[in-house]
Amino acid sequence: MTVIALPGEIEVVNLGLPLFADAIGDQGRPVVHVDWRPPADGDLTVVAALSRLYGKRAAAIDEANAEVARRLDQGIPVLVGIGAAGVALPGVGERTIVHCGPRINWDRVCDPLRRSVRAAVMAEGWADSPDGADALLTAGEVELEPANLHQAVVPMASAIGPSMPVFVVDNPQGGTCAYSAINQGPGEVPWFGRETPAAVERLVFLREVAGPLLAECLAGTGPIDIFGLASQGLQMGDDLHMRTQATTNLFVRAILPQLLGLDSPRRAELGTFLAGNHLFFLNLAMAAAKSLTLWAEQVEGSSLVTTMSRNGTDYGIRLSGSDEWFITASPPVGNAMYYSGFGPDQAAPDIGDSAVLELIGLGGSAAAASPAVAAFVGGTMADAIATTEEVDRIAVARSTRLKLPTLDYRGTPMGIDVRKVVELGITPKVNTGILHATDGTGQVGAGVAEAPIECFREALLALDRRLA
């Protein structure tokens, strides 16, 4: 008969599900828990693709990724002026509305973006009522084009016609140029999914007053280094996505001599608009980010994401070196805080091109920079730091200019690797606003959206095929 001697003490290492570790911990015994999950949720097709992309192809991919990351980090985007969308944006036709997110037919457009597009049509003078605008769109007499396919990005449910002013942002290092609309500000505005007379009037104000006067200021200042301001803003509590207050103020101060030098009798209206628009800098940061991704996406054979964009119906991403979109349904914004009287039932799905910020080290990637955003979405600084740390796990680099004071001036994570996303099941976290889904109320909340994993899996499998 064999006697098995039980040891006096047991030390436990637990892998995977935490239940067993918890049970041992509850009995007061020491236990080390390793948060291990099977890669790609154990999907064998995906695991096989991952093996190849992390295997013999890894060296070439890593080299391409390093070049993509270098471009995202080293381009120095400068605001050089303001143009009209129909003239500045390459390939935009005369009767075209440029919108957020992937390409979409009018019949599939979500409610807030429908309203915004109709407001844009009215601001162009093509219709004088939402119904009139809708009839033109239904009849196909107005073309819809994704901003992303014309070197532009627009936030939330933004839609702009050819007469609307756009910021022109050059990236001289990369020879690329990107565009964004002027941020429409708070309240009754189309980018929040409104089409009221006041909302249309805001677009007219941007075209008639803000655009020309800001253009005059920029002619006086010369090119403005956007990331020079953004990196200061990160030190002042902005994440540069949900909060751009400090950076907007820095921008206003940068052009203050020119603002006060304006002769136009309408300059005070511009002052009131700028003073009341905390998110004015958002669109500048986005255009700067787009000028970098336009340079980065020219690199072949990389596994890094260079487009991430939503139209409120579809969520689409693209990888560097390919025009192919990978599209899935736009999800609700998960970790959200709602204005009083609103909740998830009224919330439209995730929308806007602003997720381009999360690809280059701003927004969710820079969550640890912003105690105010952390508090606004109902969390603590520890939560915000955890968000940044999680993005770090799926990124290949850290910014050399966008720094986090709370993390000893570590750079924000940037360069999202589709391999890491799929392997770990961690998608980018996007700080974003939430719009009403159906009734044109406008913004009803804000939160941290998780990008849907499906399009990343499809992108990974396509990359595997492309590199075969």
Add this chain to the structure above:
Amino acid sequence: MTVIALPGEIEVVNLGLPLFADAIGDQGRPVVHVDWRPPADGDLTVVAALSRLYGKRAAAIDEANAEVARRLDQGIPVLVGIGAAGVALPGVGERTIVHCGPRINWDRVCDPLRRSVRAAVMAEGWADSPDGADALLTAGEVELEPANLHQAVVPMASAIGPSMPVFVVDNPQGGTCAYSAINQGPGEVPWFGRETPAAVERLVFLREVAGPLLAECLAGTGPIDIFGLASQGLQMGDDLHMRTQATTNLFVRAILPQLLGLDSPRRAELGTFLAGNHLFFLNLAMAAAKSLTLWAEQVEGSSLVTTMSRNGTDYGIRLSGSDEWFITASPPVGNAMYYSGFGPDQAAPDIGDSAVLELIGLGGSAAAASPAVAAFVGGTMADAIATTEEVDRIAVARSTRLKLPTLDYRGTPMGIDVRKVVELGITPKVNTGILHATDGTGQVGAGVAEAPIECFREALLALDRRLA
């Protein structure tokens, strides 16, 4: 014979000097070190006074202190306009220059303040050269008055004549009103101890352009809540003493519609001045702080400090409920960083009224708010947090509106108790600039100054006598 059995393990608690604890720690044994020092460095006269002030008189003192702290915390100072110093400041004569720090005779005034006073005399048109101004001052034909005795505070080596514009800050809760000069900005300026033609010209610009135009803006905005802006600025990396960049920008944005509404052809000059002056808000924060201390100091029988002020020769403090000054030599700024080519040998002693900020929860008290200031003075965020924690040990309260994001939104310490200062030997830490001691170069560095303990001891002994 008695046998003493040595224990198998020794556990050590060490009090006072750390040498013994270090020696045990070096041998790998556990040791608890208690950082205990004899109170008041063991001075028996002071210890006896402390015993009385912490003993049977403690209840009355604590009650008075609570009221002083309530006033420092609950007044809501608002900027209501701009006046001329000679008209607005009570009791200032026609041929008077108002200066920083305690009262001082011209022959004892330090070099940077001498230059600043002479520049102020020239700006008034009383002399057309530094020598001419000096002759007037030496002959006693121009009076010197401490700003602090006329409800005003001025930073660094500031000195202002009767024609100069001053901010008017009301504290309606307390029925007090305080004043400060308009900040002179960077470069060749009198408040940094310069008296060049450009420095005098800056004073003329403030009187002829900035003052009148800002007054016009304030007539349009109505009263501006200074701590409403300051509390936001703390969330944006300002300590509101050495760094006021974020808060200055918030102020500019608050008056932007009025700035852009100005008709004056000189408005662009004001734009250039504001855009280039990161410390513009400093003087507003100081005037707001003074409006609170003017209310607080009316409370009798408190041990809290309500004046702390330096003229570069003398360092003076006052306690609530008494007009008596306690004065000692102004010390060098200890923990300092110097501009290239300068060092302690060229540094003037600590100077300016701005230390009023440290009495109400800003500046050194709010060090933990500002990673940028921490880095500028050569430290880390941990050092900045330690500075705030140390002020916490000598303060009786924490602000309910000035919050520190890095310390889980804890309020900044405020209400400096002379008993705690003397007992612990910890004086307030003051974030401040450093001026050249002799040659009129201007600012040569910045650092964290420690208030000298001597005047606090004198104040404690006087309080003990006064309450006897």
